[in-house]
Amino acid sequence: MTDLGVATPTVAGAGDKPAAATGKSLSVVALRKTYGPMVAVEDASMEIAAGEFVTFLGSSGSGKTTTLMMIAGFVEPDSGTITVGGRDVTRLDPQKRNLGFVFQQYLLFPHMTVAENIAFPLQLRGVPKDEIRRRVFETLDLVGLSGFGNRKPRQLSGGQQQRVALCRALVYRPPVILMDEPLGALDKKLRDQLQTEIKKIQRELGLTVIYVTHDQEEALVLSDRIAVMRDGRIDQFGTPRELFERPRTPFVADFLGAANFLSGRVEHHTDEHTLVRLDTGGLLRARQHALAKGAPVSVAVQPGRLDVCAPADAFCSGTVQSVTYVGTLVRVVVNVGANCSIRLEVSARNAPQVGERVGITADPDNINLFAAESAG
Amino acid sequence: MSVSTPALPAARIRAALASRRTRYGLLTALPVVIYLLVLFVYPILGTLALSLKDEQGGFTLHWYADTLTGINLSVLLTTLRISAETALASLVLGFLLAYAVSRMRPLFAALAMVLVVAPHFVSALVRTYGWIILLGDYGVLNEAMQAVHLPGAPYQLLYNEIGVVIGTTYVMLPYTVLLLYGVMRGVDRRLLAAAASMGAGRLVIFRRIYLPLVAPGLASAGLLSFILSLGYYVTPRLMGGPNQTMIASLIEQQVTKDYRWNGAAAQGVVLLLITFAGLLLLKVVGSLGASAKQRSNS
Numbered sequence: 001m002t003d004l005g006v007a008t009p010t011v012a013g014a015g016d017k018p019a020a021a022t023g024k025s026l027s028v029v030a031l032r033k034t035y036g037p038m039v040a041v042e043d044a045s046m047e048i049a050a051g052e053f054v055t056f057l058g059s060s061g062s063g064k065t066t067t068l069m070m071i072a073g074f075v076e077p078d079s080g081t082i083t084v085g086g087r088d089v090t091r092l093d094p095q096k097r098n099l100g101f102v103f104q105q106y107l108l109f110p111h112m113t114v115a116e117n118i119a120f121p122l123q124l125r126g127v128p129k130d131e132i133r134r135r136v137f138e139t140l141d142l143v144g145l146s147g148f149g150n151r152k153p154r155q156l157s158g159g160q161q162q163r164v165a166l167c168r169a170l171v172y173r174p175p176v177i178l179m180d181e182p183l184g185a186l187d188k189k190l191r192d193q194l195q196t197e198i199k200k201i202q203r204e205l206g207l208t209v210i211y212v213t214h215d216q217e218e219a220l221v222l223s224d225r226i227a228v229m230r231d232g233r234i235d236q237f238g239t240p241r242e243l244f245e246r247p248r249t250p251f252v253a254d255f256l257g258a259a260n261f262l263s264g265r266v267e268h269h270t271d272e273h274t275l276v277r278l279d280t281g282g283l284l285r286a287r288q289h290a291l292a293k294g295a296p297v298s299v300a301v302q303p304g305r306l307d308v309c310a311p312a313d314a315f316c317s318g319t320v321q322s323v324t325y326v327g328t329l330v331r332v333v334v335n336v337g338a339n340c341s342i343r344l345e346v347s348a349r350n351a352p353q354v355g356e357r358v359g360i361t362a363d364p365d366n367i368n369l370f371a372a373e374s375a376g
Numbered sequence: 377m378s379v380s381t382p383a384l385p386a387a388r389i390r391a392a393l394a395s396r397r398t399r400y401g402l403l404t405a406l407p408v409v410i411y412l413l414v415l416f417v418y419p420i421l422g423t424l425a426l427s428l429k430d431e432q433g434g435f436t437l438h439w440y441a442d443t444l445t446g447i448n449l450s451v452l453l454t455t456l457r458i459s460a461e462t463a464l465a466s467l468v469l470g471f472l473l474a475y476a477v478s479r480m481r482p483l484f485a486a487l488a489m490v491l492v493v494a495p496h497f498v499s500a501l502v503r504t505y506g507w508i509i510l511l512g513d514y515g516v517l518n519e520a521m522q523a524v525h526l527p528g529a530p531y532q533l534l535y536n537e538i539g540v541v542i543g544t545t546y547v548m549l550p551y552t553v554l555l556l557y558g559v560m561r562g563v564d565r566r567l568l569a570a571a572a573s574m575g576a577g578r579l580v581i582f583r584r585i586y587l588p589l590v591a592p593g594l595a596s597a598g599l600l601s602f603i604l605s606l607g608y609y610v611t612p613r614l615m616g617g618p619n620q621t622m623i624a625s626l627i628e629q630q631v632t633k634d635y636r637w638n639g640a641a642a643q644g645v646v647l648l649l650i651t652f653a654g655l656l657l658l659k660v661v662g663s664l665g666a667s668a669k670q671r672s673n674s
Binding site for chain 1: 564566569571573575576585588
């Protein structure tokens with residue numbers, strides 16, 4: 001309530017533009033949360049810039065939601081600090097943090113109309129009635145729901161309800177908006193549509209958004225940066241491109257790129273590349289890695305980064321097991337040895353035949369090496 | 377065409393009657409129908425007839441006029457007042473209790489509900505005498521209050537309106553607690569979290585979110601305890617004084633002491649009508665509540 005006095009001039013200055021207030025930065029340092037002996041989140045640290053769209057990506061139990069809940073104030077961290085726009089909020093109650101939150105289950109107040117739902121946070125902040133009416137109208141307009149103000153939430157579809165929930169979270173211009181799998185309950189088509197809308201609004205208004213999802217495609221579409229979480233830790237925090245092309249762990253390579261994994265040993269290093277002798281016999285040229293000669297390695301390469309070629313030029317070859325058309329691309333599975341197959345995505349024009357013997361090649365810069373987890 | 381149209385419903389009814397399912401259904405319902413006709417509908421109609429007859433058997437509204445004037449009217453008003461007080465008290469206490477129970481872990485909640493309901497397996501008479509022992513001038517409660525030198529103790533807690541309301545509230549409490557508990561368990565706690573995330577404090581959340589969501593339950597619980605209190609007999613009789621005579625006692629007195637059956641019948645019909653009006657209101661509130669529940673589920 002006290003920082004309202006500071007916020008009001010910016011609101012007045014914003015004038016004609018709807019909700020022109022931009023998001024603020026957020027920093028999380030060494031956040032930790034345990035439930036009894038179970039560590040839910042360990043050493044989570046990140047700096048999020050104002051106006052950035054960041055996604056916490058991970059499967060269930062990875063700690064992504066717990067981290068979000070700690071930022072929101074619903075879960076108290078054991079240790080660590082959370083700062084929003086320079087203000088330490090770590091020990092504040094949720095209602096004192098002034099953040100926006102969009103829940104998966106919408107959670108609109110059933111006894112209020114759409115307009116009353118959106119007006120609620122503004123009323124709490126003592127915004128004058130005329131301005132409430134104006135801002136509710138503008139915000140509904142923003143999500144294409146003008147004219148729905150007098151309906152009750154139950155009269156809306158799921159997608160519409162989530163749009164209203166979004167309005168309710170951004171109408172008071174919180175410095176950071178948190179979203180917990182907001183599209184999880186919607187069907188695929190609606191999800192794609194709302195992703196585009198959320199991204200558009202976020203960019204237009206310069207909102208800082210932290211988004212939680214287990215859907216890597218959604219994360220790639222929406223995010224400026226993605227934090228991949230596993231077992232309560234942030235495996236890697238970077239732009240989608242970084243994660244895709246320079247995964248720091250085999251998990252990231254697998255989770256985002258559905259990579260193929262091959263095992264082998266470092267044969268020798270050249271100036272530019274590391275050569276790996278694969279267990280299947282072939283010699284593979286990969287991105288430079290500081291592993292010692294003879295060290296066991298795991299090779300990760302995404303299906304889309306592989307191509308078919310003549311067996312003679314290949315690092316490995318095998319028999320085409322299946323070919324599946326998915327639009328302009330073809331998914332090919334090649335059997336390269338006992339219990340070992342490689343998945344490729346190639347242009348439909350290069351599609352091989354089932355049963356054909358083909359070689360597999362890749363640009364060395366697209367091949368990532370990891371120290372093998374168990375040397376046995 | 378125009379000839380066959382009016383014949384259609386009759387044909388349908390005949391077809392329905394001819395169906396084996398209908399015949400079987402009627403046959404199985406018959407004992408209950410007879411039971412209700414003999415023991416419920418006939419006596420009520422009899423009472424109604426009685427209330428409209430004068431001493432010579434002619435038609436009169438004299439008994440109703442009698443019921444709604446003088447001492448009888450004041451008894452009726454006392455009944456309404458005590459019922460309203462009981463409804464209010466059991467609503468407030470029931471709300472607090474139900475809220476506490478709804479926040480407990482399921483196991484403890486179940487135990488708490490047993491504690492609330494169990495005393496009501498004991499006979500009403502025994503329970504009422506229990507209260508008399510507790511609340512008397514030399515009862516446990518007053519002795520304790522005197523022991524700590526509470527100013528004004530001992531208090532008169534029996535044979536007055538306080539006594540009656542304590543007794544009836546105790547009887548009504550399980551109904552309100554059970555009803556409110558169900559409604560409170562149905563409130564999505566995440567809605568409260570959502571309100572908190574927007575900056576609402578506890579008091580605002582309670583007033584603007586929680587209370588409106590349980591309001592239909594509060595209305596039904598209040599109405600239900602009001603209706604049930606209207607006809608209550610034992611407790612007001614034993615725990616109240618002459619000024620707390622309720623309509624059920626009056627009816628009993630007219631029948632057993634004054635032999636004024638017609639007057640008693642008229643009072644019974646008036647009580648029944650008030651109860652029906654209350655039930656009707658309860659149904660209206662209930663359907664409102666059902667649609668609210670539907671809303672919160674969607």
